[in-house]
Amino acid sequence: MGGETNMARKLVGLCACTMGLAHTFMAAEALEKAAKEKGYDVKVETQGSDGIKNKLTSDDIAQADIIIHSVAITPEGMDRFEGYEIYEVELRELIKNPKGVLEEIEEDLGFK
């Protein structure tokens, strides 16, 4: 179906760094911004020192076309992701070059 756009596509992410003060949120913001620009319906959970925010439900995960983990710790609730294909991206990479990261994943999935 050549006419398909990213409009209908869903992207979910999970970000967590060791201290949960800065990188978690920078990465989440970078991902949200880049994904929105590309037309995705995006939701990013953060597990930071202020707790779990924007928690992904099993429906969110099941409906996602792309699942990204950008974590430096073992986050809580990993069982939710069992059986799904996960793209693991380094926090710093995601902060620095979110668009490039997404493009690489899209290419890998044959979106384009």
Next chain:
Amino acid sequence: MMIKGELKLDIFNKNYIFLNANLKNKEDAMDFIAGKASELGISKDKKQTLEDLWGREKEFNTAIDDTLAIPHAKSLSINFPVVLVVKSKNSIDWGGENIKLIISFLTPKYNKENIHLTMLSKISRKLIDDNFKAILNESNDIDVIYELINDALNS
């Protein structure tokens, strides 16, 4: 009626902005941050603060790009959470990146007030905004920098 924040422990104020800091390298910068935290009563133990800042740094170099580093620590030595802004007169090497702008978060090891952590999460999100960073990088006006950071913290 204007009780502005003198009474509570400020997460950020103009005294936490340091312009034209004379820093030669990363070691200098870390020492500067821990020293100011101690002078301002944010830290009760400069040595411990410095150690915890380095602990984080060794785990994960906190340069974000070629303009900005965000050294941070959760430390028993810290009395209350703060944001410090340091602008170096000269570019300093920060694990391979040459940076001039340093934004440091210091928080107590065990935080009672979640609201402050949420404020830090807001400013972190702002730090990927190129426009926001450009103003921070270019401005040497303490009022401009204060407004910008304060608005982000309270957004």
